[in-house]
Amino acid sequence: MAMKTDNAAQTEKTDRRVGWKQAPDDVRANILDTAQKEFAENGFSGARVDAIAARTKTSKRMLYYYFGNKEQLYLEVLRASYQEVRTAEQSLNLETLAPDDAMRQIVRFTVNHHVANPDFIRLVMIENIHHGRFIRQLNEIQELNAGAIRSLEKIYKAGCAAGLFRKDIKPIDIHWLISALAFFSVSNQATFGWLFEKYLTGARADLADSLGEDIVLRFLANHG
């Protein structure tokens, strides 16, 4: 709890954007929340500033007062969305688990998280459609993600030491695989689900869940 408060305080500090007024927390959170939905649903160009303002507790004028313009608002939404994922990731307590169980746990968490946060997935898709033009302006995000790799590396090395995992893999590739599986299961649900609906039973995500663990563990397994 104390830690959480600290994080929040820290966030608040680093969060002050240059040139624009800092909104009171609740107003700001309300705007960001509404904007996230609009941007995630319609993309950057498809999103309407009016639509965001209309669903907000405050007025359109305030939106500009606090965030400057549409692009800055989008940037803040993106930043907040990434921060939320990594923060959640860090709350996982994997250190007491066996390496293979820890790995399974990470896969399960990632899939579950993505499934539970389709708006985040959509924002990442949107970013990629924009060639990452916006995310490149958010330096702290890079550092944030480095933590995920370090954490994974620790588990991987423990698994290698225990003879559970093969030794020729780079941690980034494990992360890449987990990301691909978890991401794709949400990002492409609409097209994949429809194109192959007669082959699919139940929601695609559920399937990908256990499937994902299986795929990752077999990829890592050391067949001495």
Add this chain to the structure above:
Amino acid sequence: MAMKTDNAAQTEKTDRRVGWKQAPDDVRANILDTAQKEFAENGFSGARVDAIAARTKTSKRMLYYYFGNKEQLYLEVLRASYQEVRTAEQSLNLETLAPDDAMRQIVRFTVNHHVANPDFIRLVMIENIHHGRFIRQLNEIQELNAGAIRSLEKIYKAGCAAGLFRKDIKPIDIHWLISALAFFSVSNQATFGWLFEKYLTGARADLADSLGEDIVLRFLANHG
């Protein structure tokens, strides 16, 4: 093979738009080509009809004459893009290969194709952002994709019979995995590449290439 070629040719002829004037082949192809770039680059709402028209041999007016409106044009672009992938896929001659080599070949082809056709990947992302609202209007695409599954199933069964593959897997899941890996390596290159640039050497896609084969084969492998 001869039959397949015939089918393809026939499809090309009968597959034309209903309700709108038939454009001469070169004008039509020119418009579709230009439109694909614009839609892939900017999404449906971000794409500008004016921009498409400007880069075309004909005028904006003609664009409406042949395609009716922005949405119909987008639909044709989507249809053509999907058709191109599956048509290319069918040109693979896998029947003379050993099941595991055939499988590797499919992975390699899929990754290469996606890497070579980022606009297609972008269009699929865009479709997913629109919850597949447009693709649902293209029924023939569904059937087109069923062929990919049947082809994969044949190889998988041969691999099982040869004792190479484990027997508890559904062909759709193999397809799902290959799609996820190939797709993600292109779709998320901008964000993943930037977030983890210090961990990555060379283009992400190259890595994913051999990595993809490895992941798929280990997933399928039968460890007696």
Add this chain to the structure above:
Amino acid sequence: MAMKTDNAAQTEKTDRRVGWKQAPDDVRANILDTAQKEFAENGFSGARVDAIAARTKTSKRMLYYYFGNKEQLYLEVLRASYQEVRTAEQSLNLETLAPDDAMRQIVRFTVNHHVANPDFIRLVMIENIHHGRFIRQLNEIQELNAGAIRSLEKIYKAGCAAGLFRKDIKPIDIHWLISALAFFSVSNQATFGWLFEKYLTGARADLADSLGEDIVLRFLANHG
């Protein structure tokens, strides 16, 4: 029959417009018929040349070939519509009737005709909205209508001579009254019918029918 043929032949002769090709009778009639519906339904600016052409047996090009442009086509439609009314009017054989019966007959005919030809009424409304700008170009229409007044005058004078009608009325005013009643009952049906629907039983036109005769005869009646 012979007379009708004669009329048709005459029509054909006077009908040749300046500067534009004469269409074969059936094609011309087909175009005019279709155009009348479109113009009557949508007005001059609301009518679509494409819509007319689409519902015609021939193509849009032919429409321009025969009629020159939208305005000329409208003019021909207007001319044909007026001609049809007056032609029908002339087929009435009133000379054997008593003056008051003849007058009733005229009212009845006019109302019935207008009710049966709402498209004509609509075209006249449209003309009035255009301040009669088009009809002013059709000189022969003026002469056509003079006949109606002369015919009415004959009956009126006979009625006066017979002591049935008061003597201080101008024939044009009788014509005006009959026109007003018959016209209004059709032209304003939509608004009047809706504004006073709870006061009206049955179709307005039926009511106006007998009502019309009553109004006109009382207006003319000579109360010794």
Add this chain to the structure above:
Amino acid sequence: MAMKTDNAAQTEKTDRRVGWKQAPDDVRANILDTAQKEFAENGFSGARVDAIAARTKTSKRMLYYYFGNKEQLYLEVLRASYQEVRTAEQSLNLETLAPDDAMRQIVRFTVNHHVANPDFIRLVMIENIHHGRFIRQLNEIQELNAGAIRSLEKIYKAGCAAGLFRKDIKPIDIHWLISALAFFSVSNQATFGWLFEKYLTGARADLADSLGEDIVLRFLANHG
């Protein structure tokens, strides 16, 4: 009377557009006024939003800001036009007059009003060309018009009681007759005036004025 004034005032306040921003009174009146002219002159499809905006104190953008779209603007014009007529009608003080004089007064007022407000007549014609599609959306107009009938009925009954009027007439028919005469004299002036110009002396409306009273009174007269 006091109550009526109150109602009118209240109506004015509560009668405003739903769903669209409330325009300051002068801007709103200015737009409606300009729009009325354009719509009356050119019909719904013929009217140009640009033309309206150009003649307004504000911009085209504001027109959309306040009225939403062309159709809504047209509806407001229609509503305002009808309201104006009936409001004027209610200002007539007929209760002190003899029934036949009151009736003459109504005819005279109606004709004069229509002659003085040709734009209103044109809007009603336009409505009828549209089959009353727009007016059907203005429910309060129906109630507004019921008042006219009730007022007429009172006078008619008084006339019957006084032995001046015949007793077999429905008030709606009197209203219909007056409307037909007054309306037609304005609505069809262009066509009627031109077709019969050599029979007409002076403006048609002047003629119809006294003529109208004569027609109505003779229709009502009780020839004991």
Add this chain to the structure above:
DNA sequence: GATGAATGAGTGTTCATTCAT
């Protein structure tokens, strides 16, 4: 801080008309 009013540059779409064959 907060609100309604205002704006210019665009955005998809349509229309009557004409041209090449």
Add this chain to the structure above:
DNA sequence: GATGAATGAACACTCATTCAT
């Protein structure tokens, strides 16, 4: 005579953004 293809000028409508108060 007849057809499909082509066109430019409009047309209704929208959007992110700013101003006056």
